[in-house]
Amino acid sequence: MKYAAMTGTFVAVAMIATAAFAQDEDRTGWPESFTVGTASQGGTYFAYGSGWANLVGDELGISGGGEVTGGPMQNMALVHTGDAQFGMTTMGPAAESLAGTNPIAPGLQMDKACAMFPMYQTPFSVTALTSSGITSIADIPAGAKIGFGPAGSTSDTYFPRMMETLGVDFERRNGGWTDLGGQLQDGLLDVIAFAAGVPVPAVSQLEVQTDINIIEFTEEERAKILEAFPVSEFEIAANTYSTLEDPARSVSMWNFAIANCDLPASFVKAAVEVVMSDNDRMVGIHKAARSTLPENWDKNAVLKWHPGAAEWFQENAGADIPADMIYSN
Structure with missing residues (x-):
């Protein structure tokens, strides 16, 4: 039953x-x-x-x-x-x-x-400060400092490979999510690539303290990731974060x-x-x-x-x- x-x-x-x-x-x-x-x-x-x-x-x-x-x-x-x-x-x-x-x-x-x-399911999502001007994966500048979570985590294992698949050039940073959130606010990171169940507490805390962009994948970007990795289609519901006005296109594990x-x-x-x-x-x-x-x-x-x-x-x-x-x- x-x-x-x-x-x-x-x-x-x-x-x-x-x-x-x-x-x-x-x-x-x-x-x-x-x-x-x-x-x-x-x-x-x-x-x-x-x-x-x-x-x-x-x-x-x-x-x-x-x-x-x-x-x-x-x-x-x-x-x-x-x-x-x-x-x-x-x-x-x-x-x-x-x-x-x-x-x-x-x-x-x-x-x-x-x-x-x-x-x-663990969605893969990208967050940046609104002040950075980063609103899409394509906007991430070459050599961007990206926080991928704790070393050996799901995010750290798969998100760097996903970014490489999408042609992003980056410097890899590791740490706990709360610590990385602080580094983003302080300008020490350009982007955080989260792989965690939503709402991610660190993202919820960030949007209370500052203006952020939660960046979704384009249809083409998601198709590339789905082909290359053991993930499924996912949408982060708009009511997950106050920052979102519409569902955000993602993938999950x-x-x-x-x-x-x-x-x-x-x-x-x-x-x-x-x-x-x-x-x-x-x-x-x-x-x-x-x-x-x-x-x-x-x-x-x-x-x-x-x-x-x-x-x-x-x-x-x-x-x-x-x-x-x-x-x-």
């Missing part, structure tokens, strides 16, 4: 079921605490990940929290090794990590990171929460139940969670599913997950 929304009655029942589940389930092997690998402060991963970590911890009665990391690539490594129980990644970095091309540990196939639940494959199935299933049973609570954490819906389980075609997560989606979302896509020792 697939469903796009839940009524208030269903939500209430789901919450009661969650509490009962947490109390009655066999907790053999459960950790006393857990961490969720997120990304830099000021980005969507940190806000979203810290939020669901706290929610799961509160509902299951164990200590849990978000951890600042370098983003999807590092999260794959942390979850694979068990240094973080949970994390978040995008499908591109996940595929590279499984193939052994993650720059954090070249040659290591990170196959102990399992799919947990669908999160949201799906994000999934991940779990160490060796965690107890009952623990992961319980955590998934907390997150997926009440979308309103997740949207209250971050608006990007509007896509954190059971029917989006099928957006994962890369990672093997954690057995506990697979069981939840099979029972509650009618997920037809092939046996060879479910992790087994």
